[in-house]
Amino acid sequence: QKEVEQDPGPLSVPEGxxxxxxxxxxxxxxxYFMWYRQYSRKGPELLMYTYSSGNKEDGRFTAQVDKSSKYxxxxxxxSQPSDSATYLCxxxxxxxxxxxxxxxxxxxxx
Amino acid sequence: xAGVIQSPRHEVTEMGQEVTLRCKPISGHDYLFWxxxxxxxxxxxxxxxxxxxxxxxxxxxxxxFSAKMPNASFSTLKIQPSEPRDSAVYFCASRRGSGxxxxxxxxxxxxxxxx
Numbered sequence: 001q002k003e004v005e006q007d008p009g010p011l012s013v014p015e016g017x018x019x020x021x022x023x024x025x026x027x028x029x030x031x032y033f034m035w036y037r038q039y040s041r042k043g044p045e046l047l048m049y050t051y052s053s054g055n056k057e058d059g060r061f062t063a064q065v066d067k068s069s070k071y072x073x074x075x076x077x078x079s080q081p082s083d084s085a086t087y088l089c090x091x092x093x094x095x096x097x098x099x100x101x102x103x104x105x106x107x108x109x110x
Numbered sequence: 111x112a113g114v115i116q117s118p119r120h121e122v123t124e125m126g127q128e129v130t131l132r133c134k135p136i137s138g139h140d141y142l143f144w145x146x147x148x149x150x151x152x153x154x155x156x157x158x159x160x161x162x163x164x165x166x167x168x169x170x171x172x173x174x175f176s177a178k179m180p181n182a183s184f185s186t187l188k189i190q191p192s193e194p195r196d197s198a199v200y201f202c203a204s205r206r207g208s209g210x211x212x213x214x215x216x217x218x219x220x221x222x223x224x225x
Contacts, residue, residue: 042219043203043219045216049211088153096205096208096211097155098214100152101152
């Protein structure tokens with residue numbers, strides 16, 4: 001079993017809809033949680049991070065962590081075609097090593 | 111800032127040939143990471159350096175893979191001999207600082223195809 005599980009999608013939504021992405025993990029040692037966005041033929045870029053249970057907002061993006069369930073989510077409100085990308089969750093171990101999920105491909109149609 | 115620079119962007123080679131991938135990290139960054147991304151296995155850490163010294167190479171799949179960082183502005187990942195299963199996108203990333211939340215900045219990747 002992988003330490004980080006993420007549905008690869010693709011997830012197709014109409015413009016303006018809410019995109020809901022999630023990951024589950026098995027390693028309790030993970031202390032921090034990140035979301036990366038990867039456009040086609042590009043490297044991943046950090047979108048946001050969180051380190052405690054609860055919600056964190058950044059504009060149209062909300063990251064949610066439930067450590068008791070080992071479950072993290074990313075919500076994108078008012079989705080735009082420019083949000084079409086692959087979203088990777090990443091779990092951070094103590095020294096900063098990233099353990100990535102498989103990535104979920106999101107397609108926002110106009 | 112030019113960001114992390116990787117070359118070549120695309121490489122097509124035949125099985126058995128030597129392949130060298132190159133990376134120039136962001137100036138001032140003291141950590142450098144090499145990753146491999148495939149559909150089957152996702153994004154995997156191969157090796158990372160701190161101040162040009164290899165710290166953890168446990169992700170390097172086989173002895174056919176080797177990485178060097180001769181100075182703070184250059185690193186190479188070499189595959190010799192290459193095999194079709196090495197086909198993947200290889201990313202280099204760099205980071206300043208050792209904090210768990212210090213951001214890793216990824217390069218554009220090298221798409222390797224081994225025929």
